[in-house]
Amino acid sequence: MQTQRLMFLRRFATTLKPFPRPRFFSSHDIAKTIAELNQEMEFVFGAPPPSSISSSSDSPTLDQEPHHETNGVDSERAPPSGLTHVDGKGEALMVDISSKEITKRVALASCKVVLGQKVFDLVSANQMEKGDVLGVAKIAGVCAAKQTSNLIPLCHNINLSRVHVDLALNPHDFSIEVRGEAVSTGRTGVEMEALTAVTVAGLTVYDMCKAASKDIVITDVRLEQKSGGKSGDWSR
Structure with missing residues (x-):
């Protein structure tokens, strides 16, 4: 059994490659790699992998970024609700009154x-x-x-x-x-x-x-x- 564990760890180590820019590592590649490792572990140890490993594919992927709804408005320019002397970045500004009625x-x-x-x-x-x-x-x-x-x-x-x-x-x-x-x-x-x-x-x-x-x-x-x-x- 000890020999089998060593053989598995060696084979696992050969699958690891450096990733200079990990944020471009796709979710498809992660899921594929995890599936292969699961098969290897089940073959060597005769049991399915721990749930913490198998469920890791459900976690947010590296290339996902939060999405913010802007409703067609530039969030950097849109001021917070009710405030006219600050822009969307929170910086002070002088209100443009040229379009207001006299x-x-x-x-x-x-x-x-x-x-x-x-x-x-x-x-x-x-x-x-x-x-x-x-x-x-x-x-x-x-x-x-x-x-x-x-x-x-x-x-x-x-x-x-x-x-x-x-x-x-x-x-x-x-x-x-x-x-x-x-x-x-x-x-x-x-x-x-x-x-x-x-x-x-x-x-x-x-x-x-x-x-x-x-x-x-x-x-x-x-x-x-x-x-x-x-x-x-x-x-x-």
Whole structure:
């Protein structure tokens, strides 16, 4: 029996050849080789080969590659669902708006700056060392809206027809409520301009008041409503 095993191993070794490029070894060749080895083992040992060997032909072949359905769309260019600022590779891009319809675009955003009673009283009495907090913050918000494309990398440089920022004191929670409106007639919306306006206005309030307190919180920066464009009107 030992001699028969050695003879079988020698014959098996002679069937092995180097494969410099194994990914081109076809499934037909693999199945044929396995079938021959099975016959040899059954002839020598008088028993069928282990199931692990005989079933190996059912495993994925070396020359098989995964197939992905693309439905006729280039997967490298198609962006993930709902995301317009990335391509199919996940890389950032600036959206091409040349084919969009020119319409009137309006966006309204808001935020809140919680001052605390001490600072609130100083702002209400216009006694802050740096001067008129509400007036300076309002101008800062308008200027910021016009610089949005310089601050947000993928925003388009658009012509704004109106920017309005309003700041109101709220004695119930010792805060300043900031609201900003941006208007334009063009091919893309002005949500980012309105959001930038109220955010920078809130930051300006902080800058004007930080000498009196470091506990100031800017919160609830959000879009309230927008109109115009393909997506139509939206309101929170």
